[in-house]
Amino acid sequence: MSAANVAPITATDSLSQALKANIIPNQEYLLQGSVLDSAVEVLLHRLRGLCDNVDAGTETFDDQEVCFSLRDPNQQAAPLMLRLRKALDARDMPYQLRYIGQPDLGDKSRPTVVRSSLDIACSGMLIEFLNELGCRIEFEYSVKGYMFRKGRMKITVSKVFKISQSSMSPEPISQSYLVELSVLAPQGQDAIGEDMRAFADQLRPLVQLDKIDYKRLGHMSVT
Amino acid sequence: MANSVNISIEAPIENQIQEITYDGQEIYQAPLSMSENLSRLAQKIDFSKTEDEFCNIKKEGESSIEAKSEDENKEPGYQSSLWPWDSVRNKLRNALTEVGVLADVLSIAKEKRYMVLDPIQAEQVDNRPMVQVYGRKKALGAAGAVLLAGVERLRASETMRMTRNMPDFHIDLLRLRQNWRLKKVSNTIVGDLSYRTAGSKFSQTGVFEVTKAPEEQIAQAMSMNSSGPAPSALRVTVPPELQGVAFISVLCQKEQEDVVTATLSSSALNCPGTLPGDGAELHWQQKLEAAQNVLFCKELFARLAAEAVQLDASIPHMVVGNQIMATVLPGIQLLIGLCHNNGQNNNNTEVIKSEASTGKSEHDHVLEHSLHQLLRAVHHNNTHHPFPHPATGPLGPSKRRSLAGPMAADRYELLEMSKEQSLLEQIIQQAQHFFMRRRSEYVLDTIAKEVKDPLIVSHWNALNSPTQSCVKINIVAYGYDAVCRTSLVVHVGEKTLKCICRDGKVRHLSYELQELRDLIYCQTYQHQMTAVQAVGRCMGWQLLASSAHLGSGPVEPLGNASSCLLASPNGDRMIAIRCEPSVGIQVFIAQSPRKDFFASELVQDKKWENLGGAFKEIKLDKMEGKNFLNKMELLMACLSSPS
Numbered sequence: 132m133s134a135a136n137v138a139p140i141t142a143t144d145s146l147s148q149a150l151k152a153n154i155i156p157n158q159e160y161l162l163q164g165s166v167l168d169s170a171v172e173v174l175l176h177r178l179r180g181l182c183d184n185v186d187a188g189t190e191t192f193d194d195q196e197v198c199f200s201l202r203d204p205n206q207q208a209a210p211l212m213l214r215l216r217k218a219l220d221a222r223d224m225p226y227q228l229r230y231i232g233q234p235d236l237g238d239k240s241r242p243t244v245v246r247s248s249l250d251i252a253c254s255g256m257l258i259e260f261l262n263e264l265g266c267r268i269e270f271e272y273s274v275k276g277y278m279f280r281k282g283r284m285k286i287t288v289s290k291v292f293k294i295s296q297s298s299m300s301p302e303p304i305s306q307s308y309l310v311e312l313s314v315l316a317p318q319g320q321d322a323i324g325e326d327m328r329a330f331a332d333q334l335r336p337l338v339q340l341d342k343i344d345y346k347r348l349g350h351m352s353v354t
Numbered sequence: 355m356a357n358s359v360n361i362s363i364e365a366p367i368e369n370q371i372q373e374i375t376y377d378g379q380e381i382y383q384a385p386l387s388m389s390e391n392l393s394r395l396a397q398k399i400d401f402s403k404t405e406d407e408f409c410n411i412k413k414e415g416e417s418s419i420e421a422k423s424e425d426e427n428k429e430p431g432y433q434s435s436l437w438p439w440d441s442v443r444n445k446l447r448n449a450l451t452e453v454g455v456l457a458d459v460l461s462i463a464k465e466k467r468y469m470v471l472d473p474i475q476a477e478q479v480d481n482r483p484m485v486q487v488y489g490r491k492k493a494l495g496a497a498g499a500v501l502l503a504g505v506e507r508l509r510a511s512e513t514m515r516m517t518r519n520m521p522d523f524h525i526d527l528l529r530l531r532q533n534w535r536l537k538k539v540s541n542t543i544v545g546d547l548s549y550r551t552a553g554s555k556f557s558q559t560g561v562f563e564v565t566k567a568p569e570e571q572i573a574q575a576m577s578m579n580s581s582g583p584a585p586s587a588l589r590v591t592v593p594p595e596l597q598g599v600a601f602i603s604v605l606c607q608k609e610q611e612d613v614v615t616a617t618l619s620s621s622a623l624n625c626p627g628t629l630p631g632d633g634a635e636l637h638w639q640q641k642l643e644a645a646q647n648v649l650f651c652k653e654l655f656a657r658l659a660a661e662a663v664q665l666d667a668s669i670p671h672m673v674v675g676n677q678i679m680a681t682v683l684p685g686i687q688l689l690i691g692l693c694h695n696n697g698q699n700n701n702n703t704e705v706i707k708s709e710a711s712t713g714k715s716e717h718d719h720v721l722e723h724s725l726h727q728l729l730r731a732v733h734h735n736n737t738h739h740p741f742p743h744p745a746t747g748p749l750g751p752s753k754r755r756s757l758a759g760p761m762a763a764d765r766y767e768l769l770e771m772s773k774e775q776s777l778l779e780q781i782i783q784q785a786q787h788f789f790m791r792r793r794s795e796y797v798l799d800t801i802a803k804e805v806k807d808p809l810i811v812s813h814w815n816a817l818n819s820p821t822q823s824c825v826k827i828n829i830v831a832y833g834y835d836a837v838c839r840t841s842l843v844v845h846v847g848e849k850t851l852k853c854i855c856r857d858g859k860v861r862h863l864s865y866e867l868q869e870l871r872d873l874i875y876c877q878t879y880q881h882q883m884t885a886v887q888a889v890g891r892c893m894g895w896q897l898l899a900s901s902a903h904l905g906s907g908p909v910e911p912l913g914n915a916s917s918c919l920l921a922s923p924n925g926d927r928m929i930a931i932r933c934e935p936s937v938g939i940q941v942f943i944a945q946s947p948r949k950d951f952f953a954s955e956l957v958q959d960k961k962w963e964n965l966g967g968a969f970k971e972i973k974l975d976k977m978e979g980k981n982f983l984n985k986m987e988l989l990m991a992c993l994s995s996p997s
Contacts, residue, residue, distance in 0.1 A: 218743035
């Protein structure tokens with residue numbers, strides 16, 4: 132009865148409180164690498180030994196990602212890129228809408244890439260909503276692979292496929308697997324970067340996980 | 355998940371408190387002024403070191419200066435109380451004197467009239483290589499002796515091991531390492547036997563130490579049981595609070611009037627004695643497993659006790675020492691206790707045994723196993739968080755939680771999601787269900803024994819959960835199971851029963867036995883009614899009327915009276931059956947052309963004899979027939995003869 136007399140806390144109040152308390156995980160700490168198809172079994176074996184929950188078996192995932200861009204017709208500024216990811220093997224799970232910011236490259240001594248990342252779970256109406264907003268599809272691809280976790284760190288070993296128009300099986304875009312080590316954390320928790328680097332060193336001879344600068348990759352010639 | 359908290363930082367008090375007056379005021383020692391500080395520092399200068407060096411250089415002929423310096427060393431001890439600068443002044447004065455003498459000597463030597471300074475060849479150091487060689491030889495010999503002693507010891511133990519076939523320390527250590535987690539800390543080997551890596555968050559550590567068993571003990575053990583397995587070369591030392599054997603005893607018993615007797619009689623459970631064999635000779639695997647079990651039981655009991663104190667049930671739970679008392683159903687108590695036998699209180703076992711033989715209910719192994727499983731499930735959930743699908747989602751939230759956003763769950767739903775049942779609540783539910791099931795079984799068995807006429811057959815489902823069971827009850831008459839069968843399903847829950855009858859009615863019963871009994875009785879009589887009608891159909895008899903809830907006759911204490919009226923195929927006979935659950939079944943027959951019709955003045959026509967006669971009751975117990983339906987069938991057969 133007393134609860135009815137107290138003014139209810141509004142959503143904006145709780146959101147601003149959460150922002151002030153710095154509990155929203157809006158930063159992603161990332162290390163990436165790749166490993167050839169021939170060598171991926173050894174890496175998976177190693178990860179099975181190092182990561183948590185050995186008894187539960189390896190977790191696989193099969194996702195499809197669509198990237199939208201929202202351009203402002205007047206300005207020539209960089210468009211806003213939004214990614215929509217859905218799980219093909221778990222159809223009842225919500226879609227994830229993701230915004231990834233530019234990584235701040237200023238600090239060379241940081242062990243990992245740090246970029247802002249916002250993940251929001253959405254229902255299936257999202258595509259129509261984004262279309263109504265004016266977003267256009269830039270590209271899409273599908274990802275299939277394995278997922279591991281160690282404490283807060285998430286390690287994915289996945290293969291990227293091109294989505295074919297007909298109902299043929301998707302073809303892979305390369306003969307290798309993409310290995311990603313990531314942590315979603317609030318701002319300011321830089322110690323996790325050291326833990327990630329230490330873990331990456333344990334995988335060292337099999338795969339080299341590093342900070343990858345996309346801008347430099349873009350300048351390299353692609354055959 | 356940190357809320358910001360303001361922290362204030364203050365430097366500690368710099369000045370020491372000299373005195374605290376009676377009114378609480380603190381008087382600080384005044385900080386030293388600059389001059390006082392300087393004098394304190396000056397006192398610390400150690401002039402004696404410089405004095406000694408000075409003396410070594412001028413050792414021949416200047417012994418007076420040595421004596422003087424010794425005096426000076428003694429002086430600060432005596433005179434320091436007078437004036438802090440006194441020793442400093444004296445030291446400086448001496449230094450001035452020495453420097454003055456040096457200046458005089460140098461000026462005289464410079465003049466070269468009275469004193470000349472001549473260079474002297476530096477003294478040749480006597481090269482004595484043999485001494486060096488002997489010194490080195492001695493040192494090396496000592497080192498060699500140490501190494502040789504070590505080698506001798508190793509060789510001796512190795513030969514002893516080979517000859518007497520004693521167990522190898524390193525092989526045993528390898529075996530130990532295959533089962534337990536070990537770590538080398540400085541020069542000891544320690545291990546961890548707690549459930550930390552399996553997801554436990556208990557604060558008590560389970561650290562044990564591994565040492566080498568002394569050889570005499572091994573030899574002794576081997577000589578004692580030469581036929582048994584070889585003793586191990588390792589000895590593990592578990593912490594004293596984890597030694598011995600422990601288990602969680604779970605008792606369900608009738609509520610005791612006096613709480614004290616309840617605790618006493620329950621604590622009179624005798625824990626099993628220590629593990630067979632002496633402590634030291636016990637194999638390390640059994641020792642470590644027992645210690646791990648003790649730790650697990652302690653964690654389980656600590657968790658249950660904490661929950662018992664925090665939960666507010668209608669009848670509060672009591673935690674007394676090593677026991678938790680919870681009320682499961684009115685009149686039934688659940689007692690959970692931690693029995694830990696350290697092996698040190700052997701003198702109590704005789705007394706305890708004699709008390710235990712009277713009025714001791716059995717420890718429930720099934721509920722104890724359930725408790726173990728519940729705690730292991732908690733551990734499992736602590737480590738096995740679900741993976742996100744799609745892969746970029748955050749690690750951690752369960753599926754329902756991640757769907758809460760898109761599905762617009764409100765605050766109430768979110769709160770409900772975060773609530774989870776405590777261990778104590780779960781085990782109380784299981785105990786309640788256990789009792790309900792036992793009671794229902796008892797009721798059904800008793801009724802089946804009492805009621806012989808329709809047979810009551812109950813099938814309990816083989817698959818059930820710890821909190822729900824199902825029983826299907828069939829009421830059939832012997833020989834007539836194809837004709838009519840009444841079935842009902844009873845779902846036994848924790849405190850209630852749910853009864854679903856064939857006609858679709860669902861009844862919720864409470865934990866009282868009587869309700870189920872009454873229900874089964876009513877169902878039995880209903881069965882008799884429907885069965886008679888079915889038999890009548892088979893025999894060709896027509897159902898004229900039936901009523902499940904008769905309004906005539908005396909009020910029934912249990913249920914309602916029911917009746918039916920059957921007519922023979924050619925219509926000349928009628929059977930009326932009245933069924934009352936408390937009295938029994940009454941059967942009446944009537945004949946259609948009355949045998950006792952006599953024309954009288956009021957009723958003159960002969961045709962009125964067809965109206966039918968009065969009903970006459972039949973003595974059912976005198977009739978032939980195995981059961982009621984059989985009797986009815988015979989009666990119908992007899993009454994439907996063509997003549």
